[in-house]
Amino acid sequence: MKKLTLPLERAQIEELRAGDAVLLSGVLYTARDCAHKRIFALLDEGKPLPFPLKDSFIYYAGPCPAPAGKACGSCGPTTSARMNSFAPRLLDSGLAGMIGKGEMSAETVEALKRNKGVYFAAIGGAGATYGNAVVRAECVAFPDLLSEAVYRMEVSDFPLVVAVDARGNSVYQRKSVYQRKEG
């Protein structure tokens, strides 16, 4: 299986193909619904963000508390589709890609193509596997959101599948529900 270490060069991202299985290591930032809302508020107000967007990856996840002696508790992906309203603007602002589960909208796929980004699918439900692969985790913003806060995570060998590549090809073979709605 292909091993990748973050940060990725755009050229490396362009080599990835939908359906490829990879092991990803490096630094990620977690964010779910509430954190995205706050990040957008900061962007709207022109205020600095709690983490760099440029070339970063957001992991759609909210971990369980870390058991004694571990960096992180169970930490699988959440449903990416809920972040469709946020992803295109973040990609246009420099984000390299996202990690989550399930198909995303045509608008998000277009933004990935436009920015040469990539969307990785983590295996939904494999929370123990991903939590165990987190080497270090630190809350960097919105601690009042508890598990929904933004965590900076150093991960080692996250098993992922390239879900949407930089050309806009998708592992979700059927047309997505969003595309179906648009005819």
Next chain:
Amino acid sequence: MIAMRTINTQKIEDCVYRLALKAGLSLTESCRDALAMAEQAETGAAKFALSALLENERTAQREKMPVCQDTGLSVVLLEIGQEVFLEGKPLQEAVNEGVRRAYWDGNFRKSVCDPLTRANTGDNTPAALHTEIVPGDKISLVFLPKGFGSENMSRLSMLTPAEGREGIVRTIVETVKIAGSRPCPPVYVGVGIGGTFDSCAFLAKKALTRAVGSRHARADVASIEEEALHTINALGIGAQGFGGTVTALGVSCEIAPTHIAGLPVAVNIQCHCVRCEKEVL
């Protein structure tokens, strides 16, 4: 007069605690078996995902970590024998306390919040408690931590009587199709048929407490389960939406009489992480 059996609600609290801790760390046996069979049947990215899920449960058990980080909203189903007298703290408080302790001790995620302010309650309470009064002097307790990636994809439809059996199957399949890759397929589908708007949804939830792959005792209901499962698995969504022949691990239907004017159908989607523990007190 019948002698009542007295049970202190502390026993119920302790039972909720035990079952919650166990449920967070393990799949039901029928779910694990169904995943293993699916892993054998599939190829490519779907097989990769399914074998990762089987390995994940072993990791969860070894590392004492929840199988899925979404340790759910705690659904508790209590069947209380009418010859039982409950003493001690109020029932809902006892159940909540069991949840509170288990989610703290187990390092489970606290996933319950106010629907408007979104402020987290901080301890995963309150539990969604359902009680039914049944004959006898026992209490049967079911603990089902319900993740919301799948709960979000559930639907309730008020069909017309004319839509009949065909409409029921269509509604079940359509719900899974619309959900697509989002609810963590392969899913387990709980279906309520009949009753009222509210009781129909509860039937669907109850259907999810049955073993994956079990069949309803009524032949006409079992045939709906089989046809719906067959049609769902022809959709091609597959594990995680990666394509394949196993989009659902099972379909379970529960049924109740309804009004002459209606045909309520509730479809409650459960992800492949079926966690459900039971005990009788």
